[in-house]
Amino acid sequence: xxxxxxxxxxxxxxxxxxxxxxxxxxxxxxxxxxxxxxxxxxxxxxxxxxxxxxxxxxxxxxxxxxxxxxxxxxxxxxxxxxxxxxxxxxxxxxxxxxxxxxxxxxxxxxxxxxxxxxxxxxxxxxxxxxxxxxxxxxxxxxxxxxxxxxxxxxxxxxxxxxxxxxxxxxxxx
Amino acid sequence: xxxxxxxxxxxxxxxxxxxxxxxxxxxxxxxxxxxxxxxxxxxxxxxxxxxxxxxxxxxxxxxxxxxxxxxxxxxxxxxxxxxxxxxxxxxxxxxxxxxxxxxxxxxxxxxxxxxxxxxxxxxxxxxxxxxxxxxxxxxxxxxxxxxxxxxxxxxxxxxxxxxxxxxxxxxxxxxxxxxxxxxxxxxxxxxxxxxxxxxxxxxxxxxxxxxxxxxxxxxxxxxxxxxxxxxxxxxxxxxxxxxxxxxxxxxxxxxxxxxxxxxxxxxxxxxxxxxxxxxxxxxxxxxxxxxxxx
Numbered sequence: 118x119x120x121x122x123x124x125x126x127x128x129x130x131x132x133x134x135x136x137x138x139x140x141x142x143x144x145x146x147x148x149x150x151x152x153x154x155x156x157x158x159x160x161x162x163x164x165x166x167x168x169x170x171x172x173x174x175x176x177x178x179x180x181x182x183x184x185x186x187x188x189x190x191x192x193x194x195x196x197x198x199x200x201x202x203x204x205x206x207x208x209x210x211x212x213x214x215x216x217x218x219x220x221x222x223x224x225x226x227x228x229x230x231x232x233x234x235x236x237x238x239x240x241x242x243x244x245x246x247x248x249x250x251x252x253x254x255x256x257x258x259x260x261x262x263x264x265x266x267x268x269x270x271x272x273x274x275x276x277x278x279x280x281x282x283x284x285x286x287x288x289x290x
Numbered sequence: 291x292x293x294x295x296x297x298x299x300x301x302x303x304x305x306x307x308x309x310x311x312x313x314x315x316x317x318x319x320x321x322x323x324x325x326x327x328x329x330x331x332x333x334x335x336x337x338x339x340x341x342x343x344x345x346x347x348x349x350x351x352x353x354x355x356x357x358x359x360x361x362x363x364x365x366x367x368x369x370x371x372x373x374x375x376x377x378x379x380x381x382x383x384x385x386x387x388x389x390x391x392x393x394x395x396x397x398x399x400x401x402x403x404x405x406x407x408x409x410x411x412x413x414x415x416x417x418x419x420x421x422x423x424x425x426x427x428x429x430x431x432x433x434x435x436x437x438x439x440x441x442x443x444x445x446x447x448x449x450x451x452x453x454x455x456x457x458x459x460x461x462x463x464x465x466x467x468x469x470x471x472x473x474x475x476x477x478x479x480x481x482x483x484x485x486x487x488x489x490x491x492x493x494x495x496x497x498x499x500x501x502x503x504x505x506x507x508x509x510x511x512x513x514x515x516x517x518x519x520x521x522x523x524x525x526x527x528x529x530x531x532x533x534x535x536x537x538x539x540x541x542x543x544x545x546x547x548x549x550x551x552x553x554x555x556x557x558x559x560x561x562x563x564x565x566x567x568x569x570x571x572x573x574x575x576x577x578x579x580x581x582x583x584x
Contacts, residue, residue, distance in 0.1 A: 137298070154298035154341070157332075176291035177329035181396060190370065190399035196328045197400065200298065201345055244395065265482050266394025 139203040143168065144212030152199045159183040161199035162209060170210040170239050174268070181267035184240035185209050191244045210239035213246070222246065222284040231280030233271035241267045245281060253289055255281065293331035300343040304350065304430060304459060307342050312432050312455045314340045320457060321345070322366060322405030325397045350404070350459060353377055359465035365404025365458045369393070372403055382463055384423060384472035384490065388415045391474070394482045404458045407443075410450045410514065413484045415474065417444060418509035420461065421517065422472075422490040428460040429453075444514040467503075469495040471578030473571040476509075477563050479554065485510045486555045487563035493525075493575035495583070501525045501576075506542060506568060511549040511560055518546040521568065530576045539569035 136151040143166060150165050159176075162168045162185070174180035176195045183194040186208035194207075214220035219227065222245055232238045241264055248263045249255070255263070260281045261274070269277060301307045311318050319338035321327055322345075330336040344350060350366035353375050361381045363372070372378050373389035392415050393401060406416040407427065420427075420440040427443050429436045429452060436456070443451050452458060466472075476488030488509045496502040504525045506518040521542040528534050542564055549560035 153295070155293045155295055155331075157293070157328075160292075176332050178325060178397065181394070184396055187399065191396045192399045193325075193396045195332070196325055196397075198293075198298075198324075198328075198343075200300070201324075201343065248395070262390075262481060263395065265480065266396050 137200045137203070139200055141199070141202045141205065141207060143207045144209060150199075154198060154200045156199045157195050158185070158187075158197040158199045158202055158207070159194035161202075162194060162207070165199070168209050168211050172236055172239055174236070174240075179268065180237070180240075181244065182237050182240040184243045184267065186243055186246065189247060191247055208243070208246075210242055213242060221287050222249065222280075225284035225287060226277075226280045229276055229280035229283045231272070231277045232269075237267055237269040237271075241269070241277065245284070249281070249285055249288060253285060255285055257282070291332045293328065294334055294337045296331075296338055297340045298343065299340070300346050302346045302348075304347060304457065307344060307347060307457060308430065308432050308455070310340065310342045311457065314342075316454045318342055318454065320408070322408070323368060323401040324405075325393070325401040326405070326409045326411065344457075355381065356462065356465075361463040363403050363461040363463070365407075365460060366402050367404070369398035369401045369403065369406075370395075373398060381465065382423065383466075384419055384474060384492065385416075385463075387472075388419055388474045388490075391415065391476065391482065403461060407461065408450060408452055408458045410444050410446075410448050411484075412447055412512060412514050413488070413510040415476070415485070415488060415490070415509070418488060418490040418507040418515040419474065420463075421515045422492045422505045422507045423463050424505070426462045426464075427458055428462070429456045430459045431456040441515075441517060446513040449514075466492075467494050469497075469502075469579050469583050471495075471575035471580070471582065473574035473578070475567040475571045475574070477567065484554075487511055487549075487560050487567060489564070489567045489571040491568075491571040491575045493572065493579055495530075495576070495579045498529075499580075499583075500527055500529050502527075504538075504572070504575075506538075506571065508542065508547055508564055508568070511547040511564060516547055518542040518568065520545045525572075530572075532573075535569045535572040535576075538572060539565045542568045 162171045172182040174182035178196045185194045299310045318340040321343045350364045352364040354362040379386040425440040473491045476485040490507045492505040494503040508516045521538040543561045549557045551557045
């Protein structure tokens with residue numbers, strides 16, 4: 118199939134139950150896949166691309182575990198269809214840092230014990246990336262509002278808030 | 291928790307979208323930001339045969355000043371765009387103030403103004419605010435445009451004047467009258483969560499400083515936004531005072547609403563919240579109306 122640019126490639130009459138060609142840039146790598154329109158972006162990332170760092174908690178937009186950056190903005194990937202990401206940029210936790218070279222926010226979460234089981238962590242990290250870019254010196258109140266769309270059942274949030282403060286400090290150095 | 295199968299269209303123009311809606315009627319559902327519809331699909335509370343995705347229609351996303359100094363909002367304008375727009379802050383400060391409270395950052399990246407209106411959730415801030423601000427909605431279908439005032443548009447829980455082949459394309463807000471103040475007061479279990487009770491208010495003073503008009507809209511207390519008409523009648527022409535606000539709030543809580551109990555709050559607690567929040571909203575609005583006179 119030739120170049121695909123955000124338009125359904127199937128003729129109108131075959132559109133009905135057809136798969137959609139999609140071209141998506143995830144963590145600066147371009148992928149081309151055929152998807153069923155009902156495939157959620159979260160499932161696409163995990164099952165089609167094997168990027169299992171994006172976690173799936175509630176699948177109805179409450180827990181925030183599946184947060185990724187969509188064209189730079191934090192979104193819940195369980196509340197989007199993969200087909201809607203055609204032609205767009207997605208960033209997941211895998212694009213943030215590696216085990217040997219942690220992102221400054223990841224390092225701060227490590228240092229300040231900002232996680233216990235870690236299930237909510239990828240979503241929180243992806244929420245924080247644009248937040249700290251926009252608010253390099255956030256108050257505790259701002260931090261708590263920023264992560265209010267991410268549910269953590271282990272930490273009681275205190276160490277997460279500490280980690281965000283530490284990350285902000287380290288980023289400002 | 292996976293959406294049911296559906297046929298999917300992603301038109302790039304309003305005309306094309308209307309063609310799909312006309313063809314499929316009740317079987318089709320328009321997909322705006324998807325922050326309410328996709329959870330409903332995931333829960334299988336909604337199982338439309340056809341989804342018409344509006345996200346590629348660039349023409350539906352805009353914020354413009356009207357000739358008379360009000361605002362035009364395209365239905366697909368996203369919450370974060372409205373939240374960060376200086377024109378909205380200037381022309382519709384009530385909306386600018388409400389935006390950061392509406393859902394979470396992640397939802398505001400995707401959710402749209404028109405989507406919230408068309409969904410007509412009785413606990414949605416924008417639904418109540420659009421009634422308080424006397425917004426007008428433009429509904430387009432292949433047979434033309436219908437316009438509704440916000441107070442005539444919402445018919446009940448998740449129910450509006452929208453016909454299946456119609457699309458909400460634009461929201462028009464009249465300019466704020468002179469000597470007018472505003473307030474949004476709400477209580478939720480957690481910040482950014484659904485309101486247990488909320489009040490959107492707009493109060494205009496006359497040249498003597500008396501209350502000329504008050505639009506008090508309560509939400510999360512019934513099947514849709516509730517205009518506190520009895521409280522409004524009580525306020526009409528009166529000189530603002532703490533006693534007056536208390537009396538109006540009492541009237542709003544006892545006569546204008548008939549809230550029900552659910553797992554989140556009892557009816558009597560909701561009444562109490564109406565009483566407190568209405569008083570606070572009136573105080574705040576009048577204070578701001580005075581500030582705008584100076």
